[in-house]
Amino acid sequence: MNLLPNRFDGNEWFIIITLVITYTLMWRLPKRFSSTMMLMIWAYCLFVSITTDEILAAPPFDLYDINDTKKTDIFDMLTWFMYSPFGYFFLYLYDRWRIRSFSLIPYVLLWSLFSLGFEALAAWAKVFNYKSWTIAYSFPIYLVVSCLALLYFHFIRSYFYKTNKG
């Protein structure tokens, strides 16, 4: 069972640097949610990222490879932790700027574009190696995932307040 990457190069550094920067920023930001809420947001992003990649990147679809080979290594496992801080920032700013009604559409669109840009950067660093996938396909996925994140956020927040009151 070899969990180490074939070569330690650009993609591994990209993952390490991204994890360090995003998780540091996540902890340094003024606290807006309770620890339990933060944990739930983090878990949602982890769940979505692993589910999407398990369906799209693994056989039988096998549309892209993550990192060096089609096999998994420790950096593939770390790749799925990269998404959670972005999910947290998305919901943090949504809550802080009190985005409601029609302003929600440009907010979700801008975040999806930002995610697309970040994915392009990750693909440039060879974190994602596309086979039958193109980056344009990711845009509708980001739109769906962002909307689901907002629904999930409202659900857990209302549930949290309801049970805390009780």
Next chain:
Amino acid sequence: MAIPFFISICLIVLMILIIAPKRLHLLEILFMWAIITYVKANAYFQISLNNEMLLLPKEMDKYWLFMFVSYTVVPSLIIAGQNVLLIASRVYAKIAIILVSVTCLVALEYWEIGLHILERKKWYLYHSMLFWFSLVLAGIAARGFFQFIAKREVKNQ
């Protein structure tokens, strides 16, 4: 005939697990679900892609059935086991519940192998038992971590 029967049994089990009264908090269940999925997916990548011990289905119908079982029935069974674990007070009872959970999961996997949903290459019973036991422990660890965070939060309020 065997596959529709398998799907029906899975759905009935799922319905029972959803309806059954729970001691676990909903947020706790969702957190455990995410962690179990993460650990299980990584373990399956290791087992099937890296070591080719147990091959995942290539046909679409069997693949989606595997995903359905993997994402709904398996976490539900583990979470149901955790729920019963909360009721048990004695250590022997807790160990027995964990063993029953592991046995159910191993039986479910062997049923999938029997229906050719999963293809066994170098995957033996002790691998299977170890795998599901680890996953049940991951569920216990996830619940413990969630409770630790929640208790610390209540204490700080």
